[in-house]
Amino acid sequence: MKNLNKFLSIAILSVILISCSSSSDDDPSAIPEFDRSAVLVNYADNIIIPRLNNFKSAVEYLKESADAFVNSPDLTSYTELHNSWLEAYINWQYVEMFNIGKAEEIMFFSKSNTYPVNEGRIQENINNQKTDLSNPNDWSCQGFPGLDYMIHGLASSEEEIINQYIQYPANGEYLKVVAHELNKNTDLVINDWSTYRNTFVASVENTATSAFNMLTNDFVYYFEKGLRTNKIGIPSGVFSNNPLSNKVEAYYSSKNGIEDVSRDLIENALNAVNLVFQGKSTNQSPVGPSFKTYLDYIKTNNVSVEDIGSIVVNKIETANQKILSLDKNFINQIDNDNTKMLGTFDALQTIVVNLKTDMLSLFNVAVDYTDADGD
């Protein structure tokens, strides 16, 4: 009987233990600690800072091209200006998601890529020779979309646009203000990283304000809003009653037949996301400490977890194929066959679910932004 009692006690104890094991799924301490700092170090040193440096060079060149064009507006300097705008805009796609530190503080994302632009307000700014663009109402009057309007939207052909600068020096002055403002903001962000870097890589605790949690949220938020919603969802009418082809990124360049770049921009944006997700500095680099290796690590320690890392990588490739099937001119694509845009949206949306629902819960990171309900 004594033995039986012992057995029963153990049996009861194990029931107690078993009854608690389900809750350990939510408890990150149950598995050996993953080194979140290694992810941040890789992101800071091999991705964020190098990308910002590339971006800085491109913006510097854009600023110089703007100065040169205003100084001597002709087709050669115009083409140079357009090319430098595109080069910098493509580089921008690689840094927009890092809305952290100084970038967040100065609203770098909003100042650099808010579209569609407010044409009427830009015209007022030109007429008033405005130089201070710090008012939030001026976010839609500056940055790359503002430059898109100034470089491609003042008239409907290159010759006429150049003529606008020859005839009205105020246009040139505003173009320079916008280019210099972008350059100044870029300097602020990149200079701050020289000191912020060490704070950043050490801030791995699981709190709403830790760098790891904020960067993770920024990444997911960017994918959902900056990439999916702004580049595809809004212009294709997912959030409105009709397609709004005038809300595509780089609208004026396509509209006036300068160069169709909307697809190139999102293609690069998705590539930028893919590299961050896998922790690669370039497409040729090996996978480094990253969201993906963190997900893989969790999966290794818990076989019942889905292979979210591989699922996301595969879905990004599927979405990329959808993007490559689109017309380079998004205005034409939306006006002629919007279903392809909707299909691209769906391909991106399914990734949002994996990142926002699956990845964040596996990381035990709380979403720090709320969906608008409209109710």
Place this chain on the structure above:
Amino acid sequence: MKIKYFKLLLLALPLIFISCSDDDDENNIVVAPDTYEFTRDGASTVSFSGQTARLNMADEIYSALNTNTFTKAQLLEMFNEGTGFSDASLNSSGKQVGSKTAAGCSHGPLATTKARYTSMLEDFADNVIPAWTATAANGQAGLLTDSARSINVNANGWEVDQTFIKGIIGGMCVDQIVNNYLDACQLDSGTRRADNDNGVLTSGKNYTDMEHKWDEGFGYLYGQEADATRADLGTSPTGNGTTLNKYFKKINDSNEPGLASTVYDAFKLGRAAIVAGNYDVRDAQATIIKVNLSKVVGYKAIDYLESYMSKKAATPADAVHALSEGYGFILSLMFTNDGTGSPYFSEAEVNSMLSKLSNFWTVQDSDLTQMVNDIKGRFNF
């Protein structure tokens, strides 16, 4: 000895529970009220007028699809803008059916699927209305008549009012409940859980965000009940309206008696759990509702496919009417939720079924039988 051991077990039982309470949830005992009435400081905290408005809008769009008097612009206005209705209170409600179609937060906006709904409205205006009295044939919209009924169909034989409204049952009603308001992506979004714990009320309202989200889910099922606080709401839903409540009642009256009470009791207990701050109980009730409302869609999809096959020889128009309803319920399958967050049939699986139903004039009974069997298997019917 046996008795001693039993005592030991009794002693151990509370240990089992205590040892699991990683938060305060289990200490909050939840008692469901007799009816769906909840108050704070003597005033009701329950509100779902926006859901009632959308259900009434869906009814008016359905009516419009049974006449030839609306233009395409008018139909799209009703769906997308939420204006243009005969009931003026709807026009000023600020609500829309379109923005809540294929839009549950757990999967996010499904753009291609949502376009199916607008395409139906456009097709109806562009092709069905102009052929209002023509004779329908394969590739030709028009009237289809038999001894049982006369229906207007599109070039593929769809009775669009049916494909649309049955699609809305899943795409709006079920989806908004099971993949939106009863999901963590709404209930626990942002600071809602902390706010609910701390009694932080929605600005200018008498409810917490979380309480209200749950009630909005309730509203998509019961929003057209004249009195949602009556004592027999659970056992006797009226079936008012043209959408979910109508078929919820039918299933309760035929395929699965008791389903209505199960869902109603879960809504009540889950709402009481929110008041008590017991989220384990809340989520258990949400799962019950998700599974049981999904079954309504599954049952009706099967019923209408079988009905088509049994009627088509004697009453082909009546059969096509049933198949149109079946099409809408198949479409609705992707908006179900098996309780784990997954639909019983994925969007891709539903798309594959719908492609076999694209032309009713050439649809194969073998395909329909396969679908019936697949649905029965998946739901365990």
